Amino acid sequence: MNKVTRLDNGTIEIILTLPWSDIKQVYDKEVDEAVKNTQIPGFRKGQAPRSQVEAKLDKSHLYSHSVQHLLPDLYTAAVKSHHLKPILSPQIKITQGQEGHDWEFSAVTCEAPVVNFTLPAKLPKELPEKLDFLRKQAAIKIPDLLVEEETNHRLTALAENITKLGLTTDQYLSTKRLTPTDLKGQTSQEARIDLETEYILLHIQVKQKLPDRKSALDYLQKLV
Incomplete structure (x- = not known):
C-alpha cells in the first residue's frame, strides 16, 4: 500500500x-x-x-x-x-x-503550483511594477523543492562561470562581500521570485490563448 x-x-x-x-x-x-x-x-x-x-x-x-x-x-x-x-x-x-x-x-x-487570479481593471504602468503587483495578488505557493532545484541549478552555473573567470569561490564572495549562506539565500529568493513570475506569465498565456511567453509579456505590457 x-x-x-x-x-x-x-x-x-x-x-x-x-x-x-x-x-x-x-x-x-x-x-x-x-x-x-x-x-x-x-x-x-x-x-x-x-x-x-x-x-x-x-x-x-x-x-x-x-x-x-x-x-x-x-x-x-x-x-x-x-x-x-x-x-x-x-x-x-x-x-x-x-x-x-x-x-x-x-x-x-x-506538482506545478496552482495559479488562479483575475487580471484587475487597473495595473501599474511599467512592466516590472505590473509583475510585482500580480505576484502579490496571486500569492502563488511555489513548492520549496522546486525553489531548491532552481537555486542549485543557478549556483552550479555561477560556480562554472567563476571558474572560467579564473577566480575561486572565496575570491568571488569576497568581492561581493557575501558569505556562502548569504549567496545561497539571495539566490534562493531570486529563484522564488522568478518562478512566481514565470507561472504568472504561463497563466496569462493559457487564459488568453497566446502562443508563447513573449506574447504574454506583450499582452501584459499593453494593459493599463
Missing part, C-alpha cells in the same frame, strides 16, 4: 512499499546469473554450489541493484493511481530495509 502526503511547503511525499517477495525474486535471479559466470577452484565455470558463490557476492550491491530495477515501476504506478502530476524527478531514500520484510521508501517530489 502506497501513501501520499501533501506537505505544507508544497511538496508531495509518497511512501512506497516494495514487497520482500519481489525483491527476493530479483535478488535470486542476480545470484543465479552470478553462478553461471563464476569459477571457483575445484569446480567448472557455472558448476560451483550456489551457496559458495553467494557467499562471495556483495549482498548489499545485489539488493541495491534489485531495488533499482523495481522502484521505477512502483513509483510510476503510485503516481498514476493517485492521479499525481509531478514536475520533478523524485528524491528517494530508504526508510525501512530488512531482509525478510517489505521495504519502504520515501519519494519526495512536487
Whole structure:
C-alpha cells in the first residue's frame, strides 16, 4: 500500500512499499546469473554450489541493484493511481530495509503550483511594477523543492562561470562581500521570485490563448 502526503511547503511525499517477495525474486535471479559466470577452484565455470558463490557476492550491491530495477515501476504506478502530476524527478531514500520484510521508501517530489487570479481593471504602468503587483495578488505557493532545484541549478552555473573567470569561490564572495549562506539565500529568493513570475506569465498565456511567453509579456505590457 502506497501513501501520499501533501506537505505544507508544497511538496508531495509518497511512501512506497516494495514487497520482500519481489525483491527476493530479483535478488535470486542476480545470484543465479552470478553462478553461471563464476569459477571457483575445484569446480567448472557455472558448476560451483550456489551457496559458495553467494557467499562471495556483495549482498548489499545485489539488493541495491534489485531495488533499482523495481522502484521505477512502483513509483510510476503510485503516481498514476493517485492521479499525481509531478514536475520533478523524485528524491528517494530508504526508510525501512530488512531482509525478510517489505521495504519502504520515501519519494519526495512536487506538482506545478496552482495559479488562479483575475487580471484587475487597473495595473501599474511599467512592466516590472505590473509583475510585482500580480505576484502579490496571486500569492502563488511555489513548492520549496522546486525553489531548491532552481537555486542549485543557478549556483552550479555561477560556480562554472567563476571558474572560467579564473577566480575561486572565496575570491568571488569576497568581492561581493557575501558569505556562502548569504549567496545561497539571495539566490534562493531570486529563484522564488522568478518562478512566481514565470507561472504568472504561463497563466496569462493559457487564459488568453497566446502562443508563447513573449506574447504574454506583450499582452501584459499593453494593459493599463
